Amino acid sequence: MTPLQVIFLITAAVTLVAALAVVTRQNLVHAALFLVLSLFGVAVFFVLLEAEFLAVVQVIVYIGAIAILMIFAVMLTRKVASDDTVAANRNAGWAGLIAAGLFFILVIMLSAWSGFYTQAAELSRPGVDTADLGQAMLVELGEHLVSPQAYVIPFEVASVLLLAALIGSLVIAWPRIKKEA
Amino acid sequence: MIPLSWYLIFAAALFCIGLYGVLARKNAIAILMGVELMLNAVNINLVAFWRYLAPQRIDGQVFAIMVFAVAAAEVAVGLALVISVYRRRHTVAADEIDMMKW
Numbered sequence: 001m002t003p004l005q006v007i008f009l010i011t012a013a014v015t016l017v018a019a020l021a022v023v024t025r026q027n028l029v030h031a032a033l034f035l036v037l038s039l040f041g042v043a044v045f046f047v048l049l050e051a052e053f054l055a056v057v058q059v060i061v062y063i064g065a066i067a068i069l070m071i072f073a074v075m076l077t078r079k080v081a082s083d084d085t086v087a088a089n090r091n092a093g094w095a096g097l098i099a100a101g102l103f104f105i106l107v108i109m110l111s112a113w114s115g116f117y118t119q120a121a122e123l124s125r126p127g128v129d130t131a132d133l134g135q136a137m138l139v140e141l142g143e144h145l146v147s148p149q150a151y152v153i154p155f156e157v158a159s160v161l162l163l164a165a166l167i168g169s170l171v172i173a174w175p176r177i178k179k180e181a
Numbered sequence: 182m183i184p185l186s187w188y189l190i191f192a193a194a195l196f197c198i199g200l201y202g203v204l205a206r207k208n209a210i211a212i213l214m215g216v217e218l219m220l221n222a223v224n225i226n227l228v229a230f231w232r233y234l235a236p237q238r239i240d241g242q243v244f245a246i247m248v249f250a251v252a253a254a255e256v257a258v259g260l261a262l263v264i265s266v267y268r269r270r271h272t273v274a275a276d277e278i279d280m281m282k283w
Contacts, residue, residue, distance in 0.1 A: 008183050012191045016195065016198065019198040022218065023202030023211070023218075038195075038218065038221070042195075042224070045191075045228075046228060049228045051232070057249055061249050062217070062249075062252075066217065069260055070217075070256070072260075077267045088205045089206070089207045089275075091204060092204075092205040096201055098201075099200045099204070100197065102197050103193055103197040106193040110186070115233075116186045117184045118184065120182060120232055141239050141243065154243075154247055162250060162254055169258050172258065175268070
């Protein structure tokens with residue numbers, strides 16, 4: 001076992017246990033904190049996959065924004081989030097069966113695929129030595145996001161989507177002012 | 182070295198745990214947490230496929246960034262809906278929100 005494999009296995013175990021706690025914990029504040037742990041594990045996987053920028057974005061966007069938003073929502077709806085209610089609905093048995101069945105079907109279908117045991121090739125760019133590789137990849141990513149030959153339209157659409165989500169969530173969550181009858 | 186299969190199996194497990202959360206939880210916020218887990222599993226798959234099958238291009242990372250943006254928009258609107266429903270009905274249990282049930 002190489003050190004990388006050991007790191008992978010530890011991170012995978014922590015992430016999956018935290019994910020299980022997210023979907024089974026009665027107390028939603030605890031579930032949200034386990035969600036933070038699970039998202040952090042995913043950030044470690046991005047580092048292992050040599051996508052360091054995505055790891056940083058994962059920490060900022062998911063842990064810094066989305067998880068905190070979740071905790072705020074849990075606290076604003078505090079009464080129902082308390083521990084005395086049952087967390088799972090009456091379909092929980094079926095849900096577990098479907099999830100486990102889907103997992104086994106996925107693993108069986110993937111193991112039949114010839115590329116399943118592919119090893120990663122060395123990450124390289126022509127004319128760039130390994131010390132500058134991270135910066136070169138980041139520059140390439142940024143150029144692809146704003147280049148008309150690549151992804152400028154999805155990039156602009158994403159910005160419009162975020163603006164629409166911002167305005168939409170403001171409108172939806174705005175407190176209704178009582179009109180006189 | 183780590184083969185691609187490890188990442189794929191891990192992502193499948195994370196996706197299925199998230200799916201269980203979406204199907205089995207009562208609380209609407211907990212359902213959104215399950216959706217977040219599923220989106221993360223998809224992101225790991227996208228980046229793993231980029232790293233193992235097409236590392237000479239950068240497109241896999243661009244797809245992952247799009248997923249980040251859509252996830253942020255989704256969770257903002259979703260939580261606004263939950264808070265709006267809570268304000269009107271004083272519940273966020275998904276099986277009690279049945280105003281549109283015929």
